[in-house]
Amino acid sequence: xxxxxxxxxxxxxxxxxxxxxxxxxxxxxxxxxxxxxxxxxxxxxxxxxxxxxxxxxxxxxxxxxxxxxxxxxxxxxxxxxxxxxxxxxxxxxxxxxxxxxxxxxxxxxxxxxxxxxxxxxxxxxxxxxxxxxxxxxxxxxxxxxxxxxxxxxxxxxxxxxxxxxxxxxxxxxxxxxxxxxxxxxxxxxxxxxxxxxxxxxxxxxxxxxxxxxxxxxxxxxxxxxxxxxxxxxxxxxxxxxxxxxxxxxxxxxxxxxxxxxxxxxxxxxxxxxxxxxxxxxxxxxxxxxxxxxxxxxxxxxxxxxxxxxxxxxxxxxxxxxxxxxxxxxxxxxxxxxxxxxxxxxxxxxxxxxxxxxxxxxxxxxxxxxxxxxxxxxxxxxxxxxxxxxxxxxxxxxxxxxxxxxxxxxxxxxxxxxxxxxxxxxxxxxxxxxxxxxxxxxxxxxxxxxxxxxxxxxxxxxxxxxxxxxxxxxxxxxx
Amino acid sequence: xxxxxxxxxxxxxxxxxxxxxxxxxxxxxxxxxxxxxxxxxxxxxxxxxxxxxxxxxxxxxxxxxxxxxxxxxxxxxxxxxxxxxxxxxxxxxxxxxxxxxxxxxxxxxxxxxxxxxxxxxxxxxxxxxxxxxxxxxxxxxxxxxxxxxxxxxxxxxxxxxxxxxxxxxxxxxxxxxxxxxxxxxxxxxxxxxxxxxxxxxxxxxxxxxxxxxxxxxxxxxxxxxxxxxxxxxxxxxxxxxxxxxxxxxxxxxxxxxxxxxxxxxxxxxxxxxxxxxxxxxxxxxxxxxxxxxxxxxxxxxxxxxxxxxxxxxxxxxxxxxxxxxxxxxxxxxxxxxxxxxxxxxxxxxxxxxxxxxxxxxxxxxxxxxxxxxxxxxxxxxxxxxxxxxxxxxxxxxxxxxxxxxxxxxxxxxxxxxxxxxxxxxxxxxxxxxxxxxxxxxxxxxxxxxxxxxxxxxxxxxxxxxxxxxxxxxxxxxx
Numbered sequence: 001x002x003x004x005x006x007x008x009x010x011x012x013x014x015x016x017x018x019x020x021x022x023x024x025x026x027x028x029x030x031x032x033x034x035x036x037x038x039x040x041x042x043x044x045x046x047x048x049x050x051x052x053x054x055x056x057x058x059x060x061x062x063x064x065x066x067x068x069x070x071x072x073x074x075x076x077x078x079x080x081x082x083x084x085x086x087x088x089x090x091x092x093x094x095x096x097x098x099x100x101x102x103x104x105x106x107x108x109x110x111x112x113x114x115x116x117x118x119x120x121x122x123x124x125x126x127x128x129x130x131x132x133x134x135x136x137x138x139x140x141x142x143x144x145x146x147x148x149x150x151x152x153x154x155x156x157x158x159x160x161x162x163x164x165x166x167x168x169x170x171x172x173x174x175x176x177x178x179x180x181x182x183x184x185x186x187x188x189x190x191x192x193x194x195x196x197x198x199x200x201x202x203x204x205x206x207x208x209x210x211x212x213x214x215x216x217x218x219x220x221x222x223x224x225x226x227x228x229x230x231x232x233x234x235x236x237x238x239x240x241x242x243x244x245x246x247x248x249x250x251x252x253x254x255x256x257x258x259x260x261x262x263x264x265x266x267x268x269x270x271x272x273x274x275x276x277x278x279x280x281x282x283x284x285x286x287x288x289x290x291x292x293x294x295x296x297x298x299x300x301x302x303x304x305x306x307x308x309x310x311x312x313x314x315x316x317x318x319x320x321x322x323x324x325x326x327x328x329x330x331x332x333x334x335x336x337x338x339x340x341x342x343x344x345x346x347x348x349x350x351x352x353x354x355x356x357x358x359x360x361x362x363x364x365x366x367x368x369x370x371x372x373x374x375x376x377x378x379x380x381x382x383x384x385x386x387x388x389x390x391x392x393x394x395x396x397x398x399x400x401x402x403x404x405x406x407x408x409x410x411x412x413x414x415x416x417x418x419x420x421x422x423x424x425x426x427x428x429x430x431x432x433x434x435x436x437x438x439x440x441x442x443x444x445x446x447x448x449x450x451x452x453x454x455x456x457x458x459x460x461x462x463x464x465x466x467x468x469x470x471x472x473x474x475x476x477x478x
Numbered sequence: 479x480x481x482x483x484x485x486x487x488x489x490x491x492x493x494x495x496x497x498x499x500x501x502x503x504x505x506x507x508x509x510x511x512x513x514x515x516x517x518x519x520x521x522x523x524x525x526x527x528x529x530x531x532x533x534x535x536x537x538x539x540x541x542x543x544x545x546x547x548x549x550x551x552x553x554x555x556x557x558x559x560x561x562x563x564x565x566x567x568x569x570x571x572x573x574x575x576x577x578x579x580x581x582x583x584x585x586x587x588x589x590x591x592x593x594x595x596x597x598x599x600x601x602x603x604x605x606x607x608x609x610x611x612x613x614x615x616x617x618x619x620x621x622x623x624x625x626x627x628x629x630x631x632x633x634x635x636x637x638x639x640x641x642x643x644x645x646x647x648x649x650x651x652x653x654x655x656x657x658x659x660x661x662x663x664x665x666x667x668x669x670x671x672x673x674x675x676x677x678x679x680x681x682x683x684x685x686x687x688x689x690x691x692x693x694x695x696x697x698x699x700x701x702x703x704x705x706x707x708x709x710x711x712x713x714x715x716x717x718x719x720x721x722x723x724x725x726x727x728x729x730x731x732x733x734x735x736x737x738x739x740x741x742x743x744x745x746x747x748x749x750x751x752x753x754x755x756x757x758x759x760x761x762x763x764x765x766x767x768x769x770x771x772x773x774x775x776x777x778x779x780x781x782x783x784x785x786x787x788x789x790x791x792x793x794x795x796x797x798x799x800x801x802x803x804x805x806x807x808x809x810x811x812x813x814x815x816x817x818x819x820x821x822x823x824x825x826x827x828x829x830x831x832x833x834x835x836x837x838x839x840x841x842x843x844x845x846x847x848x849x850x851x852x853x854x855x856x857x858x859x860x861x862x863x864x865x866x867x868x869x870x871x872x873x874x875x876x877x878x879x880x881x882x883x884x885x886x887x888x889x890x891x892x893x894x895x896x897x898x899x900x901x902x903x904x905x906x907x908x909x910x911x912x913x914x915x916x917x918x919x920x921x922x923x924x925x926x927x928x929x930x931x932x933x934x935x936x937x938x939x940x941x942x943x944x945x946x947x948x949x950x951x952x953x954x955x956x
Contacts (some may be wrong), residue, residue, distance in 0.1 A: 019750055035601075037553045037597070038560075038597075039557060039588060042553040042555060044601055045549070045551035047549060050550050070525035071525060072523060073640060075517050076590075076621055077517045078517075079516060079517060082516075086711065100578055101578065101580040103574070103625070112578070112590075119515070119516075123513075132810065142621070143620070160555070259710055318530075332610065353709040399755060
């Protein structure tokens, strides 16, 4: 609490309707999530947002450890020669790479990691000898630097961000495919059950595939402003990097073989998806499972009964120790001010306690998601709060899911596609698979292939009318 | 397990006695803790060591959160102008600062953080307005870059390492002093109760004080090769940075005042202290509280009873689920090979299970710290393992404490000081407080003032024989 500035506490100057992008920017800052750093395009992640990130990390870290992944830490620096070993990968990242100044000319040039495939796979090539060393699964939680030249947005696109990157090595193509799928499924579970953000999962088109991968599985969410947001990706790397970095193993049949690999990542961008998906004109709405504060208790008192009410508020806090609870004891702020502030910060449940509530052996509960106000009997409070947490979590997911579904439409022809994109829809259509059509559609509508839903060929390309190869989703994207 | 290379598994080629520095280097790599990266002076922290770091992080993170600290994340990049605002601090760090290449000349030059006071305090100056905003306590877990020109050593001195840095702001000098003390005490508790590394705590001399601080509290351990290791520091920053970065608050009396600050940090260097303090010629010895694997079960079987023994080993693992336990099921390695490998990795307790143990309803326990071998009755196993973990933890600490105490000697005059330093002791002596004496002693003996024990003035400076200002410890240092 100590670190809010006074400016944070006034309401939003713009509604979602009026200007979504400004609403987002203002909300992120006024809710005390993040702010721009004095370095262009970089952000300061403030404690309230960092705590959401810690909740995401804890959940996902537990999952990957249960499924055979070990954490490690590789250097921030990548020798230029490592990048150059892999031309496709190098070209994919080189415009955004930041380099450190050489101390003298004899030194090699070092990049700050925009992703760590090369530095990690160089190590893997030394560590892996036999089929017994496989599968190898490592992950690191770290900072990433991509010197973006596009406009930056807090959490969504900044020059430095936090992420995890998993890197696995397998003996067969199938095992790598299963791994890539498993991690994508774990991402989906994280997004849907924890962040309450529904996602679609599928392969990326060639042009949006990770530089160097066989294919990329993507998780795509749809924001209220009609743009898709890429939430995470899981890459089947095939043997591409294995061949470049000589990751070979002696198989049971004594033959030396190239290994198969995957890599997968999610980042602090996820926090942005939560803000956009659930927020409203009063501020954030946080899903209880990732909320740093799940219940805020606001005592309502006058000077003469202040002591009694505060004592009771702290008693209630103790009873609710299964949850993350705070009592807002600040004497310098009115209850109304406090209500606004905690609504801005998206705390799922507010509990008000006044002298009459104490008399009546109840508290007053107010849901952030619906605004519903309800007296809660003290005797039933713990279980009531527990069920409210579940209800709010589910309600947020269902509302978001409904919006996603009502945004999904099918375009039979190009006119329909253009119309739907203009109407900010997530548009399903057939595609011949040719980059020329993808490119033309992008130029014309700003929409790109977000994901391939299936290889359903029973149709014609929405653009060229040639036989379809895939059923895909088009949308504008962040 | 998957990621060990075959080379790791052979024993150490050198003893501690023969060449401590080589022993350390070999051990760190053969135990699978870390290795040098293909970037000079950088390391790869492998899963086994990263897991120790996670245990350290979990313990300390819980402690600081219980005592009012919130985590946040500030940018990796620091504008050159920020450094220059504070000349003393800038000069302290500038030789080791790495800079990123400018994209164009209009841009400012950015450093990679060697520590984050400046970037964090710039933000604090915007966030803090009133006495109500104080105390403010934030911490970040992050990577740090110091382009060392001295010889690097895995964990002890590398160009990138992981650490936490806490940064607090207070309304009074005393509050800041109490904070600096509290964090130093928490460090001491971490080091002594978790790492089992005894430390001395005290102020640094002026020449070793953090650039910009009023004073620095240091935690110093003493390594078996007769060198002190700085384990962590906690700085009372006074109002130095507050004045430079304009961190002011309106006090209750309506006056604007400069704030008082502290900063404090510990790093992955701690892992190096554990290796050196407890290791022996067979490898690591890990204190149970930070060991990634506390108990290793080695099944001993022949082909005909393999199934039974493995089943039993896994049953034992289940019974010991309160601990971090693994069964080494590898069929391609002999039990003897496994013993050596897990001794190299320092696992506190080995449990062997063979057909006869099953018959006798027992397992065979072997302590890594003493080598003691003991049958353990299955019925009593869980509690026996629990008490063994405590005994091993305590024994490691007590052994290290004895060594520290037997290394501490007092020098009455300069001849004694020189003699003791040559004998690799931690030497207590009187000092006049003059830098000229400190400097002369350093030139002559390579020993520096590691910490000030007290302001005991009842003596004469060990060098110049003028009246003493402090009783201090001299030693060579890492």
